[in-house]
Amino acid sequence: MESTKFGTLAVHAGTKHDPQTGAVISPISLSTTFAQISPAIPIGKYEYSRSSNPNRDDFEHAVAALEGGKYGLAFSSGSAATATILQSLKPGSHIIAGADVYGGTHRYFTKVAQSHGLQTSFTTDLERDIPDLIRPGSTKLIWLESPSNPTLSVTNIQAVSSFAKKYDLLLVVDNTFLSPYLQTPLSFGADIVVHSVTKYINGHSDVVMGVAVVNDEEVYAKLTFLQNAIGAVPSAFDSWLAHRGLKTLHLRSRASSQNAQRVAQALADNIETKKVLLVNYPGLETHPNRYTVQLQHRDGLGGGMISFRIAGGKNAAAKFCVSTKIFTLAESLGGIESLCEVPAEMTHAGISESERNKSGVFEDLVRLSVGIEDGDDLVADVLQALDLAYSV
Numbered sequence: 001m002e003s004t005k006f007g008t009l010a011v012h013a014g015t016k017h018d019p020q021t022g023a024v025i026s027p028i029s030l031s032t033t034f035a036q037i038s039p040a041i042p043i044g045k046y047e048y049s050r051s052s053n054p055n056r057d058d059f060e061h062a063v064a065a066l067e068g069g070k071y072g073l074a075f076s077s078g079s080a081a082t083a084t085i086l087q088s089l090k091p092g093s094h095i096i097a098g099a100d101v102y103g104g105t106h107r108y109f110t111k112v113a114q115s116h117g118l119q120t121s122f123t124t125d126l127e128r129d130i131p132d133l134i135r136p137g138s139t140k141l142i143w144l145e146s147p148s149n150p151t152l153s154v155t156n157i158q159a160v161s162s163f164a165k166k167y168d169l170l171l172v173v174d175n176t177f178l179s180p181y182l183q184t185p186l187s188f189g190a191d192i193v194v195h196s197v198t199k200y201i202n203g204h205s206d207v208v209m210g211v212a213v214v215n216d217e218e219v220y221a222k223l224t225f226l227q228n229a230i231g232a233v234p235s236a237f238d239s240w241l242a243h244r245g246l247k248t249l250h251l252r253s254r255a256s257s258q259n260a261q262r263v264a265q266a267l268a269d270n271i272e273t274k275k276v277l278l279v280n281y282p283g284l285e286t287h288p289n290r291y292t293v294q295l296q297h298r299d300g301l302g303g304g305m306i307s308f309r310i311a312g313g314k315n316a317a318a319k320f321c322v323s324t325k326i327f328t329l330a331e332s333l334g335g336i337e338s339l340c341e342v343p344a345e346m347t348h349a350g351i352s353e354s355e356r357n358k359s360g361v362f363e364d365l366v367r368l369s370v371g372i373e374d375g376d377d378l379v380a381d382v383l384q385a386l387d388l389a390y391s392v
């Protein structure tokens with residue numbers, strides 16, 4: 001039976017019974033090289049594991065199917081996916097990017113890509129600013145994260161895509177924060193979707209990996225060449241683990257979204273008590289881009305990520321994060337377990353204070369990655385930590 005329904009695809013896409021043993025789960029194929037019957041004529045479709053291997057292939061097919069795209073390309077990290085995509089641009093090219101992208105993406109644009117002759121302009125409002133930022137002849141690519149990290153601002157992908165088409169630019173959307181269960185950027189006109197697989201796609205905080213999904217054959221050919229030539233590829237074992245994680249993505253995504261909705265509401269209720277200054281969560285009716293959330297996210301769900309400004313500044317933010325009992329103070333996100341962090345001091349510390357403040361990453365901002373534990377326990381944990389932090 002063929003199905004395009006998400007849960008069925010998540011479990012079955014890229015998966016086939018082993019033809020020899022009938023095993024329903026693919027074996028891990030650790031071989032780095034594959035036998036050939038005569039020079040340059042391999043027995044099967046594989047030659048050398050950096051170029052492609054069975055487990056990576058299966059994973060790439062599965063993610064492509066879930067994103068509604070034709071081709072998947074897996075990398076050794078989300079950052080390696082970013083680096084490989086940027087490497088496809090000629091020196092002198094110009095990029096327009098959202099201002100509050102992941103700190104490591106910002107670092108790559110400003111500290112690595114720049115030394116290879118790529119220039120990036122950042123803006124807090126892509127939909128408004130793209131026409132002003134275009135440099136005729138040299139602007140080649142738009143990079144956006146929606147929702148953004150860590151302020152959860154939401155960008156209308158279709159609106160940005162119409163600029164991209166008008167000016168003949170590639171549109172890359174980092175879909176890490178939602179996963180393909182909640183949002184499929186290709187369906188809104190993106191050319192490339194990227195993920196830190198490390199987060200929701202693998203979902204169990206035990207693999208560092210990245211992936212890109214594309215539809216266009218020419219873009220795929222360019223990236224697949226660079227994937228092999230640069231060689232920032234995942235191991236067969238990590239590909240297998242990430243594929244296993246992917247099979248429950250729909251269940252985990254929905255559960256973490258439902259928990260996050262409750263936690264965000266509990267925090268928002270504390271704006272009145274003055275313990276909380278602001279809650280950024282796309283699932284709240286008060287979110288400034290809620291209309292776009294309803295258009296772009298499955299069932300208008302807000303995802304598992306929340307950020308909020310706590311009363312009491314930097315000290316209160318730190319106190320909150322060391323007072324939670326279920327939320328662990330740690331970087332990363334998108335796993336089954338709940339995490340908290342202070343972006344200004346941790347994930348986004350590499351961005352200057354003035355730039356951080358411009359995009360709302362103040363020192364009192366706390367970021368939560370809400371996991372799939374019991375929702376009652378998570379709400380209780382956040383409220384007790386808030387009380388402790390407020391009394392600092």
Ligand SMILES: Cc1ncc(COP(=O)(O)O)c(C=O)c1O
Binds near residue numbers: 077
């Ligand atoms: C939104 C986003 N994109 C990309 C990355 C980079 O991914 P990785 O850590 O797998 O290199 C991260 C990492 O936190 C991220 O949060």
